Amino acid sequence: MTALGTRPLRSGTRAVAPPMDRRPRHPHADRWVGDERRWSRLVLAPSMIGLVIFYQIAAFGMVLVSVSDYRGAPEVDLVGWDNYAFAFGAASSRAALVNTLRLVAMVVPTSLVLGFTLALLLRRVRRGGWFYRSALLFPAVTMPTAAGVIWQWMLRPDDGVVNLGLGLFGVEPHAWLSNPTSAPIAVAAMTCWQYTGILVVIFLAALRRIPADVHEAAVVDGAGIWQQTTRITLPLMAPTVAVNAVIMTLVSGLSLGSIVALTPNGGPRGANRTLGFEIHRQLFDTARFGRAAALTTVLLVLVMALGGSQLWLSRRFVNYGDDDRSGML
Amino acid sequence: MSRLRRRFVDVSTHAALLVVALTFVAPLLWLVSASLASPTDLLTNGGLVLTSRPTSANFHDALSINRFGRSYANTIGVAVIRVVVQVALCSIGGYALSRPGAGRRTAVLAILLSAQAIPSFAPAVSWMIMFGRIGLSNSYTALVVPTLFSAFGLLFFRQTFLTLPREIVEAAVVDGASPTRRFWHVALPHARPQLAVFIVLVVIDSWSDYLWPLLIANDSDHRTLSVAIRLLAGRSPADQLGVRAATTLLAILPLLVLVVVGLRFVHDDNHDQSTRVA
Numbered sequence: 332m333t334a335l336g337t338r339p340l341r342s343g344t345r346a347v348a349p350p351m352d353r354r355p356r357h358p359h360a361d362r363w364v365g366d367e368r369r370w371s372r373l374v375l376a377p378s379m380i381g382l383v384i385f386y387q388i389a390a391f392g393m394v395l396v397s398v399s400d401y402r403g404a405p406e407v408d409l410v411g412w413d414n415y416a417f418a419f420g421a422a423s424s425r426a427a428l429v430n431t432l433r434l435v436a437m438v439v440p441t442s443l444v445l446g447f448t449l450a451l452l453l454r455r456v457r458r459g460g461w462f463y464r465s466a467l468l469f470p471a472v473t474m475p476t477a478a479g480v481i482w483q484w485m486l487r488p489d490d491g492v493v494n495l496g497l498g499l500f501g502v503e504p505h506a507w508l509s510n511p512t513s514a515p516i517a518v519a520a521m522t523c524w525q526y527t528g529i530l531v532v533i534f535l536a537a538l539r540r541i542p543a544d545v546h547e548a549a550v551v552d553g554a555g556i557w558q559q560t561t562r563i564t565l566p567l568m569a570p571t572v573a574v575n576a577v578i579m580t581l582v583s584g585l586s587l588g589s590i591v592a593l594t595p596n597g598g599p600r601g602a603n604r605t606l607g608f609e610i611h612r613q614l615f616d617t618a619r620f621g622r623a624a625a626l627t628t629v630l631l632v633l634v635m636a637l638g639g640s641q642l643w644l645s646r647r648f649v650n651y652g653d654d655d656r657s658g659m660l
Numbered sequence: 661m662s663r664l665r666r667r668f669v670d671v672s673t674h675a676a677l678l679v680v681a682l683t684f685v686a687p688l689l690w691l692v693s694a695s696l697a698s699p700t701d702l703l704t705n706g707g708l709v710l711t712s713r714p715t716s717a718n719f720h721d722a723l724s725i726n727r728f729g730r731s732y733a734n735t736i737g738v739a740v741i742r743v744v745v746q747v748a749l750c751s752i753g754g755y756a757l758s759r760p761g762a763g764r765r766t767a768v769l770a771i772l773l774s775a776q777a778i779p780s781f782a783p784a785v786s787w788m789i790m791f792g793r794i795g796l797s798n799s800y801t802a803l804v805v806p807t808l809f810s811a812f813g814l815l816f817f818r819q820t821f822l823t824l825p826r827e828i829v830e831a832a833v834v835d836g837a838s839p840t841r842r843f844w845h846v847a848l849p850h851a852r853p854q855l856a857v858f859i860v861l862v863v864i865d866s867w868s869d870y871l872w873p874l875l876i877a878n879d880s881d882h883r884t885l886s887v888a889i890r891l892l893a894g895r896s897p898a899d900q901l902g903v904r905a906a907t908t909l910l911a912i913l914p915l916l917v918l919v920v921v922g923l924r925f926v927h928d929d930n931h932d933q934s935t936r937v938a
Contacts, residue, residue, distance in 0.1 A: 370839040371756035378753045379771055381809030386775040389783030389790070389806075396785060403792075449680060455673050465920050466681035469688055472915040474868040476890040477908050481687050483893055484694070484905070490898045492690055492706040524684065585781060588870035588886065592893045607781065614785070614875070624785050631782045638777050 390631070397624035414625035424626065426601060427609040430515065431584050434605060437519035438526075438583040439576055445523065446530030447572065451560065453531065454538050464535075467528035475525070479592025482521045483508065514598040518590055522583050530575060537571040538564065570644065577641040581634060587611060606630050688916075695719065695906035699899035707901060718906035727880045728907060731888040734877075735911075738804055738884060739866040745808045746862050751855065754817020755843045758824075775811035781871055788875045803877045803884075807866070813858065820854040821847055860922050867915055885911045 400410045418424050449467065453460055470478065485492050486507040494504040507513045541564065549559050587607040597604040597612070604612070606626060613623040694707030696714035701707055722728060756762065783806075791802035824847060832842045848855075873884040889911055892904045 367756075367759055367761075367839050371759065371762070374752045374756050375768065378749045378809055378814060379768065381749075382771055382775040382811055385787065385806045385809055386778045386783055386811070387771070389786035390778050392786040392789070393783060396789065401789070449677070452673050452677050455670070456677065457670075459674070461923055463677050463681050465923050466685045468919050468923070469685055469916055472864055472868075472919050473688070473912045474870075474886050474889065474915070476870055476886050476893075477912050480889060480893045480904070480908060481691055484901055485687060485690060487706075487898075490703065490706050492708045495706045495708065524687070528684065581779075585779065587781070588868070588890065591870075592890045595893050610781075611871075620785060620789070627782055627785060631778070634779055634782075635777050 393624050393631075394628055396620055397628045399621050401620045401624075402618055403620070410621065414621040415629075417622050418625040418629050423601070423604070424606075424609060427604050427606045427626075430602065431605040431607075433515060434519055434522065435580050435584050437516070438522045439579045441519070442523045442527045442530055442579055442583075443572060443576055446527045446575075447534055447568070449527070449531045450534035450538055451564070453535055464528075464532060467531050469528070470525050471528045473525070475586060475588030476592040478521060478525055479589040482517065482589075483593050486517060508594055509599050511599045511602045514594060514602045518593060518598075518603050521589060521593060522586055525586075525589065526579065526582055530579070533575060534568070534571065537568060541567050574641055574644050577637055577644065581637055581641075585630075585634070691905050691909050694901055695909045697902055697905075699902065702901050703898050706898075707905070715902075718902040719910070721903045722906040722910060725903075725907065727883065728888065728910075730881065731883045731885050732911070734800075734803075734882060735867060735885040737800070738807075738873075739863050741804050742807055742866045743859055743862050746810050746813050747855065747859060749808070750810055750813030750858070751817050751848060751851070752843055753814045754819075755821050755847050757814060757818040758821035759829075760826075762818075772811045772814055775809075776815065780807075784872050784875055787872065791876060798877055798879045798882050800877075800882065803873060803882060807869070807872065810862075813862075816854070816858060817851070820851050824850055856922075860918060863918065864915060 397414050398409055398411060399407045400413075401407045453463055456463065473481070486494075488494065488504060488506040488509070491507075493507070498504065505513065507517050545563060545567075546559060549563055554562065584605070585607055587605075590603055590605060590608055591611065594603045597608055607630070610623050610626045610630070613619050613626065690706075690708060693710065694702065695718050696716075697707035697710055697718075698712045698715050701710055701712060704711070757765075757768070762768070787802075787806045788797075791797055791799070796802040828850070829842055829846055832846045837846070868886060869884070870886045870890070874887050874890075877883060878887065889908055892907065896904060
């Protein structure tokens with residue numbers, strides 16, 4: 332188990348060893364030895380063939396579709412950049428990009444701050460942490476479409492519990508999902524509700540990896556809780572927060588099932604139509620595969636750029652323990 | 661810190677956490693309440709307050725919906741197949757990748773890393789066309805097959821087996837155990853906790869999957885719960901919310917139970933983590 336304390340932080344220096352093999356050199360490090368050679372190829376073959384067909388070839392195929400007018404019929408013509416002209420030019424696609432960015436801009440800071448604060452609180456808890464973590468994770472394992480329908484029912488204008496509850500305080504009922512301002516806020520609130528619990532668990536695992544003696548030293552030096560948090564915990568956690576900011580950007584930007592269930596037609600004046608929603612609409616409402624594929628390609632490029640930056644961030648700053656995933660639950 | 665002050669901090673921490681935790685479960689608590697509410701309660705107070713006795717009628721109605729059981733069975737079936745195949749392929753493949761020498765297999769790593777970088781929404785349109793062409797739209801084969809391969813899973817198990825002390829496997833090599841025996845009897849038993857985590861992650865992923873089941877299995881025979889629940893959206897009369905709430909609750913219940921059980925298990929496993937280095 333690698334941890335902050337056992338491996339020196341590499342900042343600025345490039346790793347000498349190839350990144351996939353950090354172990355000391357082994358006499359046979361260059362090849363699978365003896366009977367392992369054929370065996371390894373045999374057990375890896377199904378996965379490799381499956382991955383190449385269903386990821387690499389399929390992604391390539393999608394790019395091909397994006398320059399064609401494929402609509403399900405066998406006759407297909409190549410149409411060049413037409414679909415991309417649509418993806419970048421059409422008002423609906425631009426609106427979708429803006430809607431996606433707005434959702435990300437609302438969700439990412441809110442969920443990170445909330446998640447971090449809750450993780451700091453949970454770290455102090457000696458008993459009952461299990462209860463809180465379960466409660467916070469329930470929304471995360473509620474499938475997105477179910478989350479969407481639950482929120483839709485709660486936000487019903489006339490008889491939804493949210494309006495009824497606010498009515499007790501004398502607040503006038505509000506049509507949350509048919510107002511172009513409040514509908515995107517409802518989506519953002521729902522998305523924060525879904526994913527903050529996961530952030531709490533990840534942050535909690537990272538907090539626990541900060542060696543206790545760092546804090547003890549600070550206490551000896553007379554640092555209070557506030558100073559410990561801002562001077563020690565926050566700087567040490569900054570890389571984890573940065574990586575999770577990128578992950579949350581991806582997750583919230585790509586959420587589809589919850590939005591489709593919350594506002595099946597994309598909300599008032601299409602305010603909730605994100606890029607994912609727009610792809611979904613091109614596939615189902617108009618069966619224009621070419622346009623959907625062009626939009627998907629654009630989204631894929633954005634995602635891979637973000638994913639690359641995340642990889643860079645984590646390689647450069649974060650030292651994931653080997654049991655990182657087990658810390659998630 | 662004085663004892664009193666520490667106690668005050670502890671109590672206020674719990675209070676704050678309790679408030680937030682309750683806010684987080686509030687929508688689910690409402691769902692439970694609405695699923696038990698009578699039509700009158702749904703019409704008058706949104707199902708939030710039960711003025712009459714809780715009724716199980718909504719659950720009876722939900723279960724008698726023709727296709728609900730079918731969707732449920734489909735979802736469970738898909739999850740089981742995905743877990744079994746992914747665990748088999750990824751654990752043994754990850755073990756092979758963790759053996760010395762695998763680090764230099766650049767072609768293999770290029771495939772893994774690029775596949776991992778492609779989010780599953782991207783190839784879905786291609787998958788739909790692929791399976792449509794060979795006449796397998798609306799089939800279990802198409803629903804399951806593309807989801808059986810996981811670059812994440814292979815890398816996850818590779819990482820897991822890399823942490824095994826090398827001597828353990830080397831000793832089995834000296835003893836003349838075949839690669840399969842070394843994997844099955846030596847390596848895999850050491851990876852039980854990670855195996856459990858992986859299974860949970862695959863189940864959650866499979867249960868929540870939306871886009872691919874929607875694209876390929878949209879008819880009532882092959883629908884999964886995720887797609888079926890989405891059809892409950894839309895304007896519905898208030899007195900029907902009870903049945904719909906019951907349906908939704910039944911659909912999400914297995915994963916809620918999974919989280920509680922899983923957290924309990926893991927929590928007991930590494931109690932008082934803060935004193936350990938890792």
